[in-house]
Amino acid sequence: MTWLVVSVVAVLVVDQVTKRLVTNHLAVGQAWPVARTVAIRRVEGGAWARSSTRTPWPWLGLWTVSAVASALYVLYSPRTHGPAVPLALGAALGGAAGNLVDRVWRGRVIDFVAIGWWPAFNVADVGITAGVLVTLWLR
Numbered sequence: 001m002t003w004l005v006v007s008v009v010a011v012l013v014v015d016q017v018t019k020r021l022v023t024n025h026l027a028v029g030q031a032w033p034v035a036r037t038v039a040i041r042r043v044e045g046g047a048w049a050r051s052s053t054r055t056p057w058p059w060l061g062l063w064t065v066s067a068v069a070s071a072l073y074v075l076y077s078p079r080t081h082g083p084a085v086p087l088a089l090g091a092a093l094g095g096a097a098g099n100l101v102d103r104v105w106r107g108r109v110i111d112f113v114a115i116g117w118w119p120a121f122n123v124a125d126v127g128i129t130a131g132v133l134v135t136l137w138l139r
Contacts, residue, residue: 002086003083003086003087003090004071004086004089004093006087007087007091007131008091008094008097009094010094011090011091011094011097011098011127011131012098014123015094015095015098015123015127016101018122019098019112019122019123022112023042023110026041026112028042028044029041029042030042031114037115038113038114038116039114040113040114041114041120042110042111042112043120044106044108044109044110045111064096067092067093067096068093074135075089084134085138088130088131088132088135088138089131089135091127091128091130091134092130094127094131095125095126095128096124096128097124098122099122099124099125099128109122109124110122111125
């Protein structure tokens with residue numbers, strides 16, 4: 001359980017700190033080029049959200065309960081041994097918490113990593129994707 005908590009907190013803190021840096025230094029739509037096809041670009045709303053509307057509270061609650069229940073099911077199943085699965089689940093839950101914090105406090109998600117044609121994303125999205133993929137791979 002300790003590895004899960006460490007991972008959740010680490011991803012959540014890094015996500016919120018990077019989003020704060022981006023919102024403090026870039027206007028919406030403004031970009032800072034990093035490499036030929038990579039930029040730090042402030043996008044509000046994200047690829048999977050409608051930036052002009054808030055997500056209804058019942059959906060946020062249902063989504064949160066189902067994510068936590070799924071993680072606990074996997075964490076406490078007999079096939080979970082060692083720190084790898086709790087770390088991966090923690091990354092996914094920390095990412096989910098980071099985007100949930102954005103939706104609750106800001107009403108929209110802040111994305112800022114822009115790579116070529118791919119929709120902009122953030123640290124929370126990386127935590128969710130990597131955490132779920134690693135968990136599935138280990139199970």
